[in-house]
Amino acid sequence: MNDDETLAGLRTSLSGVKESLTDVHLDRTADEIRARARSRRLRRGLAGAGATGVALGVGLALAAAGGGPAASPRPVHVNLAAWSVNSLPGGLVYVDVRELVQPDLLRQTLAQAGVPAIVTFGQFCTQAHGSDAAGNLDQVLGKTAAGGEPKLTIKPAGIPAGSELSIGIVHIATPNGQKAGFDTAFGLVREGAQLTCHVPPFKQEPQGKGPGKTGPAGSPAPASPKAAG
Amino acid sequence: MRSWGVEQKRREFTEFYAAAKDDCLRIVLISVGDRPLAEDLVAEAFTRAWTSWRTVRDHPAPRAWVVRTALNAHVSWWRRRRREVPLAEAEPGVTWQPAGVDDALAAAIRLLPPRQREVLVLRVFFDLDTEATAALLGVAPGTVGVHLHRALGTLRTKIPSLLD
Numbered sequence: 049m050n051d052d053e054t055l056a057g058l059r060t061s062l063s064g065v066k067e068s069l070t071d072v073h074l075d076r077t078a079d080e081i082r083a084r085a086r087s088r089r090l091r092r093g094l095a096g097a098g099a100t101g102v103a104l105g106v107g108l109a110l111a112a113a114g115g116g117p118a119a120s121p122r123p124v125h126v127n128l129a130a131w132s133v134n135s136l137p138g139g140l141v142y143v144d145v146r147e148l149v150q151p152d153l154l155r156q157t158l159a160q161a162g163v164p165a166i167v168t169f170g171q172f173c174t175q176a177h178g179s180d181a182a183g184n185l186d187q188v189l190g191k192t193a194a195g196g197e198p199k200l201t202i203k204p205a206g207i208p209a210g211s212e213l214s215i216g217i218v219h220i221a222t223p224n225g226q227k228a229g230f231d232t233a234f235g236l237v238r239e240g241a242q243l244t245c246h247v248p249p250f251k252q253e254p255q256g257k258g259p260g261k262t263g264p265a266g267s268p269a270p271a272s273p274k275a276a277g
Numbered sequence: 278m279r280s281w282g283v284e285q286k287r288r289e290f291t292e293f294y295a296a297a298k299d300d301c302l303r304i305v306l307i308s309v310g311d312r313p314l315a316e317d318l319v320a321e322a323f324t325r326a327w328t329s330w331r332t333v334r335d336h337p338a339p340r341a342w343v344v345r346t347a348l349n350a351h352v353s354w355w356r357r358r359r360r361e362v363p364l365a366e367a368e369p370g371v372t373w374q375p376a377g378v379d380d381a382l383a384a385a386i387r388l389l390p391p392r393q394r395e396v397l398v399l400r401v402f403f404d405l406d407t408e409a410t411a412a413l414l415g416v417a418p419g420t421v422g423v424h425l426h427r428a429l430g431t432l433r434t435k436i437p438s439l440l441d
């Protein structure tokens with residue numbers, strides 16, 4: 049039997065198998081596929097500079113298990129058009145940000161999930177005086193291959209007591225002012241510390257937000273912002 | 278407000294996805310034998326198809342493009358998993374066997390080297406000829422012939438009934 053004959057036999061056999069799989073369907077919608085692609089672009093856009101020099105994507109898996117400031121979180125499942133926060137089995141929390149709106153609500157939702165955080169959209173915030181809180185971001189930020197795809201992780205247990213994780217996300221603008229993605233930065237700050245916020249010089253949007261600004265556009269400058277945007 | 282071009286792209290992709298997703302899933306499922314993994318791989322492939330929609334739309338065999346991308350993603354997934362997940366933490370594989378299929382045949386196909394399996398899947402399920410398969414894989418037609426010959430030789434050895 050030559051290759052062509054073997055191939056023909058295989059074709060008949062395996063095509064029959066395929067046709068017998070009538071109960072096998074991919075249940076995900078086209079919208080879910082597009083959302084996945086959008087999230088992918090977000091994560092890629094987020095790779096880059098940050099207040100702490102740590103580049104991360106917005107797709108975050110936040111490890112809420114363990115001791116430290118994130119003890120006893122409760123399961124959270126909040127899915128808005130702009131972003132999602134979902135507790136996962138094993139004490140993980142998945143955060144997906146698609147639009148930079150409602151940072152206050154995102155911060156509150158993260159807190160409910162066990163993640164003490166300061167969320168700033170459109171700017172990065174660091175501690176105003178002295179160095180940022182003690183703690184090693186390497187102990188907080190990590191990567192896992194859960195689900196076969198790398199996800200960024202944060203371990204709240206690695207956040208020192210009395211500290212919060214500052215999460216800043218800004219749009220990346222193309223030279224002609226079009227939004228081209230996001231950039232993000234993470235830092236550890238002492239709880240209640242005064243923060244200095246700035247728009248990264250190469251990430252400014254055309255609306256005129258300037259570097260050194262201590263508050264978000266359209267809202268009072270927070271001396272110690274819990275969230276801004 | 279979305280432009281007409283964006284709406285057209287969405288509509289085209291939605292139609293293609295609805296028509297092709299189950300077929301692609303079944304082919305990938307036969308190839309990898311793990312339904313959750315197959316679903317993830319096909320979703321990943323369609324995600325890339327949406328990202329590169331113009332390329333896929335104009336491709337002579339868009340479904341073959343998706344399946345080939347899914348199988349490539351499987352290779353990448355496995356390499357990444359092997360590198361990042363400690364063996365002790367690795368989940369036991371969830372194997373799946375389609376009803377009615379020859380166990381030995383399915384197992385033999387899954388044990389083929391990735392490129393041989395890729396060539397076999399494209400030739401069997403999409404009826405692509407050597408040139409089309411070579412173009413899709415970005416290799417020479419002779420390379421396709423070699424991989425196919427080796428794959429069929431392995432299957433003949435392991436599945437004597439193929440010689441009947």
